[in-house]
Amino acid sequence: MVPVVGILALQGDFEAHARVLRELGAEPREVRIPADLEGLDGLILPGGESTVMTLGIAREGLAEPLRELVDAGTPVLGTCAGLIVLDRDHLGALDIRARRNAFGRQVRSFEADLELAGVDGGPVRAVFIRAPWIDDHGPDVEVLAEVEGHPIAARQGNVLVLAFHPELGGDRRVHELFLDAVRAAAASPG
Amino acid sequence: MRDEATFRVKAGLAEMLKGGVIMDVVTPEQAKISEDAGAAAVMALERVPADIRRDGGVARMSDPIMVRGIQEAVTIPVMAKARIGHFAEAQVLAALEVDYVDESEVLTPADEAHHIDKWAFKVPFVCGATNLGEALRRIAEGAAMIRSKGEAGTGDIVEAVRHLRAITGELRRLGALSEQELFGAAKELQAPHDLVVSVARAGKLPVPLFCAGGIATPADASLVMQLGAEGVFVGSGIFKSADPPMRARAIVEATTHFNDPERVAKASEGLGAPMDSLEARKLADEQLLSPRGW
Numbered sequence: 001m002v003p004v005v006g007i008l009a010l011q012g013d014f015e016a017h018a019r020v021l022r023e024l025g026a027e028p029r030e031v032r033i034p035a036d037l038e039g040l041d042g043l044i045l046p047g048g049e050s051t052v053m054t055l056g057i058a059r060e061g062l063a064e065p066l067r068e069l070v071d072a073g074t075p076v077l078g079t080c081a082g083l084i085v086l087d088r089d090h091l092g093a094l095d096i097r098a099r100r101n102a103f104g105r106q107v108r109s110f111e112a113d114l115e116l117a118g119v120d121g122g123p124v125r126a127v128f129i130r131a132p133w134i135d136d137h138g139p140d141v142e143v144l145a146e147v148e149g150h151p152i153a154a155r156q157g158n159v160l161v162l163a164f165h166p167e168l169g170g171d172r173r174v175h176e177l178f179l180d181a182v183r184a185a186a187a188s189p190g
Numbered sequence: 191m192r193d194e195a196t197f198r199v200k201a202g203l204a205e206m207l208k209g210g211v212i213m214d215v216v217t218p219e220q221a222k223i224s225e226d227a228g229a230a231a232v233m234a235l236e237r238v239p240a241d242i243r244r245d246g247g248v249a250r251m252s253d254p255i256m257v258r259g260i261q262e263a264v265t266i267p268v269m270a271k272a273r274i275g276h277f278a279e280a281q282v283l284a285a286l287e288v289d290y291v292d293e294s295e296v297l298t299p300a301d302e303a304h305h306i307d308k309w310a311f312k313v314p315f316v317c318g319a320t321n322l323g324e325a326l327r328r329i330a331e332g333a334a335m336i337r338s339k340g341e342a343g344t345g346d347i348v349e350a351v352r353h354l355r356a357i358t359g360e361l362r363r364l365g366a367l368s369e370q371e372l373f374g375a376a377k378e379l380q381a382p383h384d385l386v387v388s389v390a391r392a393g394k395l396p397v398p399l400f401c402a403g404g405i406a407t408p409a410d411a412s413l414v415m416q417l418g419a420e421g422v423f424v425g426s427g428i429f430k431s432a433d434p435p436m437r438a439r440a441i442v443e444a445t446t447h448f449n450d451p452e453r454v455a456k457a458s459e460g461l462g463a464p465m466d467s468l469e470a471r472k473l474a475d476e477q478l479l480s481p482r483g484w
Contacts, residue, residue: 010446011209011230015420032446047206048230049266055228056446080206100265106289107312109199110192129202130267130289168202 003041003182006031010056012048012081016167020175026182034065042075042182045082047129047165050100053085066091075181076159077174083161084132094156095138102133102150102163111169116153117144119173126164128152133163158185200314200334203267203289204398207231207335207421211411211442212400214238214425217256218263224428227438231267231289233423234260239296239343240426240465243477249297251279257286269316274483275301277310284313290335292316293328295482296342296425305483308332318402320353320480322360326381326389329397336395338419339480340403343426345467347404349480350414354401358418364390403480406431406464408444408457415448432462 005021007014009030018028021044031037043066045053057063070076070086070093078086084100086093103109109130113123133150137143144153152163158181166174193199210230215221221232234252242249251272261268267289272279274293279300283291293306295318308315309332318339319325325336338357340350360379364386367375372390376383389395401419405411406427414422422445424438431437440457447453475481 009209013205013208015208016205032450048208049206049210051225051266052210052228052230052442055442059443105287106203106267106314107284107287108194109203110194111196111199112192127198127202129199129206165202165205168198168205 001183001186002027003179003186004029004039005042005044005179005182006037006040007044007046008053008082010060011052012046013165013167014046016165017044017046017079020167020172021179024172024175024179026179033060034062037065037069040069040074041186042077042178043069045076045078045085046167047080047082050081050084050090053081054090057085057091063091067093070159073158073185075178075185077178078159078161079165079167080129080131080163083134083163086159086161094154094159094161095141096134096154096156096161097136098132099135100132101130102135103128103131106130112147114145114147114164116174119177121173124166124171124173125169126166127168128164131163195312197334201397203314204316204335207267207400208398209446210421211438211445212269212421212423213428213438214423215260215429216252218259220429220434221260221263221268223435224438225264225266227435228442229266229438230421231269232260232264233292234268234270234288235296238426238429239479240345240430242296243343243468251276251283251297254282254286257283257288261286261288271297272306273297274299275304275306277306280306280311280313280315284311288313290314290316293333293483294318295339295479299482305331316400318480318483319357321356322364323379323381324484325357325395325399326379326385329395330382330385333397335397335400337400337402337423340401340405341470341473342403342479343468344404344470344473345406345427345465346470347406347410347413349470350401350404351417353403353480354414354417354419357399361389361394365393404470405441406467407461408440408454411441411444412448412454415445421445426465430465437461437464
């Protein structure tokens with residue numbers, strides 16, 4: 001089965017995610033309006049500017065349909081701006097509060113090798129662009145990685161969020177992990 | 191171990207701006223209006239291109255106080271323009287921690303032979319180009335983002351279309367050449383051979399390609415996105431129009447839905463007067479900005 005994975009395409013690096021998905025045998029679908037969410041096996045909220053995405057979600061009436069998709073148990077991956085958009089203060093899809101631009105302006109953007117819980121085979125090359133971190137999280141949130149004591153990757157149920165950009169790092173393992181969840185969810189009845 | 195300012199990190203921010211609109215602003219108030227309307231980033235400059243044309247004189251980088259005020263007013267990335275070859279202006283902007291420096295032909299060039307050595311900086315640079323050779327020379331100098339130049343401050347899209355078509359068309363032609371022919375192509379493009387080879391293989395630039403110079407309407411944004419731009423810069427088009435917040439929102443919407451004519455039509459309704467325009471073809475040679483910075 002070829003899973004169909006939506007990528008929120010209001011603004012940001014949705015093309016980079018689409019390229020990785022195609023390489024891994026999934027079918028990407030750009031999501032701009034609620035009708036684009038029909039029949040998805042998974043959803044990615046990409047990097048970009050969270051202010052632009054938040055305004056776009058309101059303009060397109062996407063907030064409710066996105067929350068319904070999360071509640072239905074569809075696997076969701078949020079990277080950078082996607083992490084912010086999924087937090088308590090935005091879509092409320094997971095019990096975290098993101099701090100925007102937490103590492104500072106662009107001159108503080110960086111890449112680093114990072115051990116990520118659930119990803120085997122050595123560290124992931126993680127690219128952080130004006131990245132957020134997780135300031136606060138509830139008890140149901142599992143922190144998967146930290147940088148200097150700040151959580152930058154987490155999971156709660158079917159939602160996985162990362163403050164960095166696996167779609168830019170050239171390492172496919174995070175997307176493989178996500179697609180494993182997508183395939184498992186699509187195969188399970190109900 | 192953190193690696194800062196790698197090329198991937200520099201071009202990475204431009205990746206994040208894709209599908210978005212970068213708006214020229216001259217004050218913190220304009221920056222806030224832009225952010226609230228959905229700008230992906232703002233570009234700080236002393237005067238918008240239409241005013242530079244009207245007033246004449248030497249156009250320079252913005253006052254640092256204004257840049258700081260704009261940085262405090264918004265949370266989105268703040269870019270700022272430096273004159274071509276004026277590496278000291280770029281150093282000042284880097285010290286202010288702007289997120290991107292635009293080495294721009296819209297300002298009066300400071301060096302007619304040399305562009306800034308952009309590899310020497312931690313801050314990433316965007317540069318204009320009118321054709322593929324120019325784009326590749328800027329990338330060889332370290333630019334992490336390219337924008338087609340168009341003719342800034344005119345509200346006339348024709349030069350933006352010319353430059354964008356030149357770049358994308360030359361990219362397609364390059365992809366059809368043999369290894370032997372690529373030596374000749376590098377000579378003609380006046381760009382490094384290894385860069386020409388890698389671009390020919392990839393079929394695209396190694397950095398994001400945006401469009402600038404003449405975008406005044408939602409349909410203009412849709413046009414250039416359909417022609418292969420990955421995002422747009424709007425200079426005078428917003429704050430020289432009758433209703434800047436509404437026009438800004440409309441151009442953002444049309445950039446997202448560039449492939450959906452009904453949405454572009456809806457975004458185009460009732461925006462009031464666009465900026466006062468100039469027909470690019472009727473400008474005298476010395477009034478043209480795009481030939482600056484070969």
